[in-house]
Amino acid sequence: MREITGHRRLASATAKELVLKTSELVQPLPSRLIIASRESRLAMWQAEHVRARLSALYPQCSIEILGMTTRGDQILDRALSKVGGKGLFVKELEVAMAEGRADLAVHSLKDVPMELPEGFALAAVLEREDPRDAFVSNDYASLDALPHGAVVGTSSLRRQSLIAARYPHLVIQPLRGNLDTRLGKLDRGDYAAIILAAAGLKRLGLPQRIRALLEPETSLPAAGQGAMAIEIAERNDGLDLHALLAPLNHEATAQAVSAERKVSKVFGGSCQIPLAAFATVDAGQMRLRAMVATPDGSRMASAEVSGPAAAPEQLGEQVAELLRGQDAEAILAVCATAAPADDQPAA
Ligand SMILES: NCc1[nH]cc(CCC(=O)O)c1CC(=O)O
Numbered sequence: 001m002r003e004i005t006g007h008r009r010l011a012s013a014t015a016k017e018l019v020l021k022t023s024e025l026v027q028p029l030p031s032r033l034i035i036a037s038r039e040s041r042l043a044m045w046q047a048e049h050v051r052a053r054l055s056a057l058y059p060q061c062s063i064e065i066l067g068m069t070t071r072g073d074q075i076l077d078r079a080l081s082k083v084g085g086k087g088l089f090v091k092e093l094e095v096a097m098a099e100g101r102a103d104l105a106v107h108s109l110k111d112v113p114m115e116l117p118e119g120f121a122l123a124a125v126l127e128r129e130d131p132r133d134a135f136v137s138n139d140y141a142s143l144d145a146l147p148h149g150a151v152v153g154t155s156s157l158r159r160q161s162l163i164a165a166r167y168p169h170l171v172i173q174p175l176r177g178n179l180d181t182r183l184g185k186l187d188r189g190d191y192a193a194i195i196l197a198a199a200g201l202k203r204l205g206l207p208q209r210i211r212a213l214l215e216p217e218t219s220l221p222a223a224g225q226g227a228m229a230i231e232i233a234e235r236n237d238g239l240d241l242h243a244l245l246a247p248l249n250h251e252a253t254a255q256a257v258s259a260e261r262k263v264s265k266v267f268g269g270s271c272q273i274p275l276a277a278f279a280t281v282d283a284g285q286m287r288l289r290a291m292v293a294t295p296d297g298s299r300m301a302s303a304e305v306s307g308p309a310a311a312p313e314q315l316g317e318q319v320a321e322l323l324r325g326q327d328a329e330a331i332l333a334v335c336a337t338a339a340p341a342d343d344q345p346a347a
Helices: 015-022 041-057 085-089 091-098 157-166 179-187 198-203 241-248 251-268 312-324 328-337
Strands: 032-038 062-068 104-108 120-125 133-136 151-153 171-173 193-197 212-214 228-233 275-282 285-293 300-308
Touching (some): 032 091, 041 062, 041 104, 041 198, 133 198, 157 171, 157 285, 179 193, 251 285, 285 312
Parallel strands (some): 032 062, 032 104, 151 193
Antiparallel strands (some): 104 228, 120 228, 133 193
């Protein structure tokens, strides 16, 4: 066990110094920390990114990755929402933490359910990568260039709805699997084009696969898209993982995704609908845009609010309220009967 910082003589410090020093990290550092991760290439890249950053911060500590296959990775033939939804991708990792086989888990925030189970918390949200959707195709340069009847692959209700609204002449087909699987299906000729998160392609060193980036004005991203989060379990061994992981937290990203996830929470409690929520933070001011729609894109409500980034959940509630004031009731009625599905984690 080693010290992270060596302020041990607190007893002799003056009151003023004490205030300063207790806000610093004074705790024994474990000799080993284990990161639980799904085994897809993107998940492993993300876990390795966190591993490297923690190693740089705490060189005395050995940081290891425990790769795991989740139920969500195994079930590729059915809509995830029918077998348990997003939680299927994080559950096994949470069990590993609860059983002491891992200390933290790295996730794509987009895949993390809005409500974590009792005893778990997000300890850090890392600086966001490109939050935009990407148009990927071997034959066409953009959505605009696709001919009548062209097949576009996506299993995200949000992407489906946004495309159907703007391009009613295109055919949308489901597309599941991790990023490599999805790209493989495109290359095999199953689709004229597919839509993927730009962040995943960039992280995997595949930015050249992006033919066009879809701007938030026409393709508002999903809550949390492009951001990674570190989840931890409550523990009783005295180790303060919150403090240990705090240096990895990116304040502006954490605020933005907190507002976005609030919108999702307001609408996502009972049913799954095409929903987008995207916030940007500039000099302490947040701009939050959100959208709900019917899966066929025929009805859509969108709203925008601005305000202090320090009150992200309030902004989330405000924008949800504005959406409710629009066509949201009719949209919610459709969602109550529609077959649920969402941005399918499996990256
Ligand atoms: N839906 C699954 C998922 N979860 C996270 C990413 C990409 C990385 C990210 O958004 O952080 C993807 C792939 C995609 O949407 O194309």
